[in-house]
Amino acid sequence: MKNKLFSIVIAFIFIFALIACGSTSNSLNNSDKAVNSDSATITVAARDGSHSDVINAVKSAFEQSHNCQIKIVSLSAEDIHDNAIADSGNDIGQYDVIMIDDPLMPEYIEKDILCNLTQLGYIDDEDFVEKSRLLGKDPYPLGATYALPFSGNVQLIFYNKELLGDSPDLSNWESILQTCLKVKASGNDGYAIRGQTGNPIVSDFLPILWAFGGDIFDENNNVVLDSSESRDALSFYCDLKETGSNYDKNALIDAVTSGKASIALGWPSWFISENGSSAEIAQIPGKKDSSSVVLSTGEIGNWLLGITTNSANKELSLELIKYLTSESVQRQALSFGGIPTRKSIFRDKEILKEYPFFDAIYLGTNNSRVRPRTTKWSKIEDVFGAELVKCLNNEQSIDQTIVNSQKAIELLKNE
Known part of the structure; x- marks a missing residue:
């Protein structure tokens, strides 16, 4: 009888301990939830x-x-x-x-x-x-x-080594044009243009505009796009386009990587992955030709x-x-x-x-330069890009493109 009573007491103690432990565990869990909440x-x-x-x-x-x-x-x-x-x-x-x-x-x-x-x-x-x-x-x-x-x-030049060799002359834009013409004559695209309206074509064109001595704004924030330098730069850009084709971003990356096109402007994040770079890299030239002064041209982004x-x-x-x-x-x-x-x-x-x-x-x-510091930049890219696309598509002349762009940017600036 005593043994039976003793067993019952032990059982009650064991059950109480389990309940207490469970209560403590729930309290800890609730405490954790409280911290998280x-x-x-x-x-x-x-x-x-x-x-x-x-x-x-x-x-x-x-x-x-x-x-x-x-x-x-x-x-x-x-x-x-x-x-x-x-x-x-x-x-x-x-x-x-x-x-x-x-x-x-x-x-x-x-x-x-x-x-x-x-x-x-x-x-x-x-x-x-x-x-x-x-x-x-x-x-x-x-x-x-x-x-x-x-x-x-930062914008750089990316090129296909199989098409251009180990050490192509990319020191000035005239040399790049001549290189692209040779590639075009061999049956491949020379220069890959990124000519979609807005940011793509404006980013693609700006380094050439800067290398030719042109700009959108001067140091006093006046619109100065309507210049002979801008016209020369746009004429040159159209010549580059004739050596190749117009690609969107993904197609451009694939074209240069695969050897369909020889050269393009681009951003490191397009071509670089954990496996390295899928194309050769060079600096964007700051010279129009071999005798020009060197200007800063690559966009930082x-x-x-x-x-x-x-x-x-x-x-x-x-x-x-x-x-x-x-x-x-x-x-x-x-x-x-x-x-x-x-x-x-x-x-x-x-x-x-x-x-x-x-x-x-x-x-x-x-060696980079920033894009114009203005609150209207995204709108400027839209209007300037739309005019550039018309020019590339032969819908308006180089002169009309520059004149229209100057007026559109001035209107935005003065809003």
């Missing part, structure tokens, strides 16, 4: 593709160290722009961090979309390549900092990270963009085809052994 969520509007992939790959370390969640919204460049503007009217923004195509900086700042990082206590990081670092400032180039350079990019003015988590967002543009993250981004914006990476001898083309990108970045 209280943690901040940072929403990032990121460029779709490799840029979003990089952030997704590295975000967990930041989430753990800062007890937060990072939500990535992958969007096209156009959708980031349109959504950011639409969201800026809300008291609390949908996005805390947005990825920025650098020519859009003046528009974003005029519309009060971006937070002043200098006022948040940010101190400039001198390890960034200067040309990249200054893109995030307003007024450009010596104002306050509004954005940090996440991914580098970095993707930046900024914080929205209506973010509810500005301080944490600042820590996030500092992390995402850090040296350690940029090193990890290399395996996704990322282009660095830091001198320490461009100068790393071990990295250069694996990515020898970084020398050309670093040189191109240091």
Whole structure:
């Protein structure tokens, strides 16, 4: 009887212990849930593709160290722009961090979309390549900092070695034209034009315009496109087009890579992946011909990270963009085809052994020039691009194209 009573008591103690443990376990689980529910969520509007992939790959370390969640919204460049503007009217923004195509900086700042990082206590990081670092400032180039350079990019020449050989003369534009004419005579496309209206054709034409001494604006922001230099540059651009064909971005990449076309202007992120570069790389010439003076011609085109003015988590967002543009993250981004914006990476001898083309990108970045800093740039690309396309399609003369473009840009400037 005593043994039976003892067994019953032990059983009750065991059951009570199980209940207590279960209660403790539930309390711990509930506590974990409470921590997670209280943690901040940072929403990032990121460029779709490799840029979003990089952030997704590295975000967990930041989430753990800062007890937060990072939500990535992958969007096209156009959708980031349109959504950011639409969201800026809300008291609390949908996005805390947005990825920025650098020519859009003046528009974003005029519309009060971006937070002043200098006022948040940010101190400039001198390890960034200067040309990249200054893109995030307003007024450009010596104002306050509004954005940090996440991914580098600069226009370069990409060419097919099988068609042009080991050391083609790409030192001036006249030499490039003669090279393309020879390729055309052999049965392949010489120059691959990216001649779609808007940004594509304007970006494709600007380096030639600059090399010929032309420009859209002067130092006082006057429209100066209507010039003999602009006419000569456009005439030359039409001559280049006759040696090849008009391609969209993906077809252009494929044409140069496969040998269908010999040469094109492009951006490193088009041709470079974790497997290296699919085409040979050269600097865009700053000379019209062998006797011309050298001018800066390659467009810089970095993707930046900024914080929205209506973010509810500005301080944490600042820590996030500092992390995402850090040296350690940029090193990890290399395996996704990322282009660095830091001198320490461009100068790393071990990295250069694996990515020898970084020398050309670093040189191109240091010799680059920014597109005009105006809040109307996206509209200017639209109207100027439309006129250029008409000229390429033989719908209007070179002279009429320049005259029409000058008038259209002046109207936009004076709106």
